[in-house]
Amino acid sequence: MINREIIRIKIVQLTYAYYQNGNKNIDSAEKELFFSLSKAYDLYNYMLALIVSITKEARRQIEIVQSRARREGTDMPSQKFAYNRFALQLEENKMLNDFIETQKKTWDNEIEFVRKLYKQITESQIYKDYMADTDDSYAADRELWRKIYRTLIQENEELDALLEEQSLYWNDDKEIVDTFVLKTIKRFDEKNAAKQELLPEYDSEEDRDYARKLFRATIMNADEYQRYMSEASHNWDFNRLAYMDIVIMQIALAEIMTFPTIPISVTINEFVDIAKLYSTPRSGGYINGMLDAIARHLIQTGRLMKHMDEPRNKRDKAKEDNGNEANSYETADESENNEQNKQ
Incomplete structure (x- = not known):
């Protein structure tokens, strides 16, 4: 996932900081470079986890409405969005769950934002069209989340501010990371189930070497x-x-x-x-x-x-x-x- 575009930007930021820092230690600066690159990959996983958190909130809301419907004898609500097959597959994804377990990074502490975003989704025309559509396929479920991400998550000032509060590294990362999240959504295949591969942190060891060599050549x-x-x-x-x-x-x-x-x-x-x-x-x-x-x-x-x-x-x-x-x-x-x- 970490491509040369991200690497170049990070090296510009870190090189500028290196010269502004009175204690010029190239080994420490190089460690900071790779730490900042790893934070970009953390954001990629964190944004995928947001889809899971919204889906869990949808199920919670459905359970509340179902309980009310049973008490009042009214029609049961549709579970189509709450049990969207793409979102459920992502929730079970092994690589994403390994990240959440290792990094201890979930949206549980930002539940109010998740609920607000869920409400915005359910009020959107994208959601209404999806719920009214008779196409009950995995492809339609996946396409829904691609549209939601592009429309309500990719350009979201409140989300940008929230992420910046969590990590200064993410201030410049989200625009690029969004493109990789959308690419990942498009690549998901139902038959892969929980073993669907997410993008790796680096496409190859060559990119890690590129980052190291470029940074050191710049300074030395x-x-x-x-x-x-x-x-x-x-x-x-x-x-x-x-x-x-x-x-x-x-x-x-x-x-x-x-x-x-x-x-x-x-x-x-x-x-x-x-x-x-x-x-x-x-x-x-x-x-x-x-x-x-x-x-x-x-x-x-x-x-x-x-x-x-x-x-x-x-x-x-x-x-x-x-x-x-x-x-x-x-x-x-x-x-x-x-x-x-x-x-």
């Missing part, structure tokens, strides 16, 4: 990479660049120099996207131009044994959106000063 070769950046910045005062930009470019250069099988264009695209999320509004275009120029120079001087692909649509769009940022970059401080001067 920092002076070399920053020299490349300084040389390529030409007329710009390198010391006045947004510090996060320097960190992002340093990590990108570590990936370009350390992993021969990763195309340069892929690395640049990925770190331009990260810059758009974590740095200044103009950073994406500037970093795109800088990394492109540095990579070409390293190839020309024989220090990098890779080739440059033709610019892809994604990078062309970044240049179009940002203009020629490599020649018109402003730091965050400069942008603020310019705005004040205009006013």
Whole structure:
């Protein structure tokens, strides 16, 4: 589940923190990196467990309504949602139950939120359509939860705030984790019963090695990479660049120099996207131009044994959106000063 997108983001966060921390211990920082990655996997399991908790609440509510119906002699309520076959299969899932048992992480302490979310679900059109549908199949049960997750769980500000209170690591993880939860729902097969496999923490040992090598290369070769950046910045005062930009470019250069099988264009695209999320509004275009120029120079001087692909649509769009940022970059401080001067 932990892919290179998550790893890159975590390394940006941890590298930035490493330089802000007075006690620079690379072994401790590496342990923190892998701990933060493990927390992303914890969130993946925790979000799957939320489906189970909602289903248990549905059964509890059904029992209350059934007792009332028996006393009053009224019609019994439908059990269709409370005994949704996909949710029951997930509740019995061996891997999920192992996680809950090992981590002692359930939604029992957040029962009020679970009940509120259950109420929102039962009031939704998705739920009403499902309950009225005559399609009584496992596929329909599974599709219901895919729709509920996308509509009421994936974009839920109250849930986001609750998760952030539980772990600061989860603040940036949920958006990516949501995609993996939806992927897992889609992959569930009724015939696999409790043995249905969830996504593993890492797809392969290679991804763990990638995280370790990229982080260590970033820190241990920092002076070399920053020299490349300084040389390529030409007329710009390198010391006045947004510090996060320097960190992002340093990590990108570590990936370009350390992993021969990763195309340069892929690395640049990925770190331009990260810059758009974590740095200044103009950073994406500037970093795109800088990394492109540095990579070409390293190839020309024989220090990098890779080739440059033709610019892809994604990078062309970044240049179009940002203009020629490599020649018109402003730091965050400069942008603020310019705005004040205009006013």
